[in-house]
Amino acid sequence: MSFPDPVAVFRTEAAELLEQIEAGLLDLTHDLGDKEQVDAVFRSLHTLKGSGAMFGFEALAAFTHHCETAFDRVRKGDVPATRELIDAVLEAKDHMRTLVQSPSGDHEATGEALLAGLRHAVEAAGNPDFKPAPAAPALTHYKIRFSLPVNAMSNGTNPLPLLDELRDLGECVIAADRSKIPSVDALVATDLHIAWDVELTTAQPKAAIEDVFIFVMDDMQLDIQVVGAADVQPEAPAGTIPAEPAASPVAAPARRPVAAPSLVPAIAEAKPNKAAENVRVPAERLDELMDRVGELVIAQSRLNQLSSRSVDLGLRAVSEDIERLSGELRDTMMVLRMVPVATLFSRFRRLVHDLAHETGKVIELVTEGESTEVDKTVIERLADPLVHLVRNSCDHGLETPDDRRAAGKTDSGRVTLSARQASGEVIITIKDDGRGIDRDRVRAKAEQSGIIVPNAQLSDQEVLQLIFQPGFSTATQVTNLSGRGVGMDVVKRTIEALRGSINITSNPGEGSEISLMIPLTLAIIDGLLVRVGSGRYVIPLTAVEECLELSVEDDMRSRGRSFISLRDSLVPFIRLRDLFNTGTKPDPFQKVVVISTGSERVGLVVDQIIGDHQTVIKSMSKLHHDVATFSGATILGDGSVALILDVAHLVAAGQQQEAHLRKAG
Secondary structure, three states: OOOOOHHHHHHHHHHHHHHHHHHHHHHHHHOOOOHHHHHHHHHHHHHHHHHHHHOOOHHHHHHHHHHHHHHHHHHHOOOOOOHHHHHHHHHHHHHHHHHHHOOOOOOHHHHHHHHHHHHHHHHHHOOOOOOOOOOOOOEEEEEEEEEOOOOOOOOOOOHHHHHHHHHHHOEEEEEEEOOOOOOHHHOOOOOOOOEEEEEEEEOOOHHHHHHHOOOOOOOOEEEEEEEEEEOOOOOOOOOOOOOOOOOOOOOOOOOOOOOOHHHOOOOOOOOOOOOOOOOOOOHHHHHHHHHHHHHHHHHHHHHHHHHHOOOOHHHHHHHHHHHHHHHHHHHHHHHHHEEEOHHHHOOHHHHHHHHHHHHOOEEEEEEEOOOOEEEHHHHHHHHHHHHHHHHHHHHHHOOOHHHHHHOOOOOEEEEEEEEEEEOOEEEEEEEEOOOOOOHHHHHHHHHHHOOOOOOOOOOHHHHHHHHHOOOOOOOOOOOOOOOOOOHHHHHHHHHHHOOOEEEEEEEOOOEEEEEEEEEOOOOEEEEEEEEEOOEEEEEEHHHEEEEEEEOHHHHHHOOOOOEEEOOOOEEEEEEHHHHHOOOOOOOOOEEEEEEEEOOEEEEEEEOEEEEEEEEEOEOOOHHHOOOOOEEEEEEOOOOOEEEEEOHHHHHHHHHHHHHHHHHHO
């Protein structure tokens, strides 16, 4: 049995603490007097410092100690929270992340510069006109008893730093219970059999005591009892030695006197902790499990095909059971891979905060639909496109406060990030209330760059889509935010690689809205299996609107036009037989599969509609990487390969064909 690496566990926990620190600091910018947020940031810094020292990250513990001290002064009312102080701690937080990821690197010069900025911010905040907070609340007397698992020390947990952290909270008396230590013959050097009784007098809440044990809470026994308010220092019970504050928060003393077990007051045995409700699983294991589920779906498809040819009712019954179970397992696996978009949206709070400082604008970030869940792989690949879109909204979209006042708007610009699910897709929208997109300027820049020919006939949506062309930028000069014409191109390529599409709406003076339509998952989809000639292809079922029959007469009548009439509207269609150059005669009764992305529709003419199919998506080889018509492949039940059609590309091709025919007409 393999045990998790304690350092890897610490890095995971440290990443969560750093996220909490950043979130607390950003919340504090909206209300500098929010004492709860100040306490939350202080506790997270304190926990990060103590845990870093426990796991050997001395540089991290020493650096974090200074930030903790700064916020301790804010917490005690010595200095007020200021934006300069918050910005200094935010920069320090980025350095803490570096110290977690690379503890052995040479970061001393950077750390000293950040600490100098922190000291300046604290000194600037400590002005003589500032009124200190009211006196500290009354002290509370706690009785604490805790014991760690027997194998705690062999797993890297040292109890002495925990005792030091308790001392940091206030005056305390510590007594060790050695009654469960076995005889020397049965004693194992790495086993821990000591429990501790602590009497603590502090102004801190119970939550601060629990934070001391945050990394070992699941496996230990902990009992915290409130005895009452205390106005004087507690007296040590007979036989115990009062604990003295540790000389350093990082180093624990080698040895401390403890009380005789017979003199320790009796304390009721702590109740066993409730089993952990969440289990941490590496993402690689989920990916491996997803691959196994995909292979199972393929095997089930083969079994279903074999049973359909057999007269054995027992085989058919087993096939139906396997189909049901594999479907349930697939759905369960999908849920396991789903994560809320809140994990993605939260990182943009810091980005918008920094952009506001760089551009001199007042920017408010609003998030909606954060509980919407998407496949973790989709979340990871959406991060970069959203960064470019948010930066573009802040730089190009929103005006400066002076321009907004002149336009009759408030000084503060708003960027809204929202997410929602719709028919197997997640729609992520980036909206701003800025100046909107200037169509004439976009067209002029596209003509100047040679992207389009002068006076080309383009629809409004086609003009707006020009901003996603490679090298396109309306910025007059190159800055660290924009001007190179590469950001929006990255957005388009990434979204298309995700089998998604982009829609833009913009009203001059009112702002812009960019919607990304993305599949919920990239692993297994429901598809419509069709035949064209001798080949079989899969169309994602979420893109299919309806299926029609195309008779020979209708096919001949539409030659040269490639349009079908669908409820008083003309829909262009593409003959996949001609597109794939099958070289075979068309079937007498062809079918038209109408597909759509957003408001655009196009028909695909196929020879036969075979039926729905659970499609396990396999990536195309590097040789076929540039074939835009297909987004992947899948293995059918008989072992043959079916290609998955790229709906977005085919719809775009159909619209281009429609525009060409209308121009020719």
